Amino acid sequence: MGVVTPPTDRTPKQDRSRATRRRLLEAAVACLAEHGWAGSTVSVVAERAGVSRGAAQHHFPTREDLFTAAVEYVAEERSAALRALPVQGRTAVVAALVDLYTGPLFRAALQLWVAASNEEQLRPRVTELEARVGRETHRIAVELLTADETRPGVRETVQGLLDMARGLGLANVLTDDTARRQRVVAQWAALLDDALN
């Protein structure tokens, strides 16, 4: 007695709440990616996260709150991971940027995006979210590619690369497009390197 303290007693309430929140956000992105907007409700996500429906609603009062927060949270996690990569050549950077658009995060964002195009309630929130995530991704891309945006055309070159990455993500939704994508990425990484030098 007095030697082993049960772990829950050492976990502050705030940390547990934060962990619950994170579990809900990760379950929400996985749910959206797999089942689409129509199949994604707060109840389904709460069950998947192993959290009570009441606790889920304490964190996220509405379905819109939960899913926009989820896409934003995962996008921030991915951005942070990208910024933490060691300094690399441009070909590796282009591949890493394109990877942002080929996993469950992109699938989830796409589902939210398309749902927002038909649902007025969701539209302003998703539009604002996408603008924020888009600006942040652009900033990271410029930094990792060591692109000098004071030179004419450089800004648009980088933007076009991210548009290409988004299009490659879309091409990967129904089929595994990995082999073709790698060839396209290799070729455009070389063209981009020429354009930025």
Added chain:
Amino acid sequence: MGVVTPPTDRTPKQDRSRATRRRLLEAAVACLAEHGWAGSTVSVVAERAGVSRGAAQHHFPTREDLFTAAVEYVAEERSAALRALPVQGRTAVVAALVDLYTGPLFRAALQLWVAASNEEQLRPRVTELEARVGRETHRIAVELLTADETRPGVRETVQGLLDMARGLGLANVLTDDTARRQRVVAQWAALLDDALN
């Protein structure tokens, strides 16, 4: 009497049937673009086209038949229009190719694509349709850009351009992205022209 024949008498039955089919297909694409897959049924499309539900089902026995046929029909119309363009410089060609991805056809195809990612019944048909439309668009792009695909990298250069166009289409779904898109297209058209020469 005998001078004015009512127009319906001069229209063969087959022509009327073809016109009905076309009205249904165009209404289906508009419906999908505006209301998404969940809001698009055969009844809604029949009403929009001014055709009876029975006549609609005579042409398209299932919902999947109607909507995949609709996206294919409109894609073919757009391809034919693109092939009929007068010979132009590469910048104009790039702009015309990107335009394929920014109107109601792209919106409709996107809705079908995302629905197919969650619905097993739709998935194989949409996957096959997208592969076919993708190959055809690539062929047209190579031809209009006078790109020599026997040279290494040229095939991937053109593919990457179409991936960028698809990504630009996606960026235009929630907001009017025209001004930014025009700058990106101008810059990438110049990069492409260098790469293809």
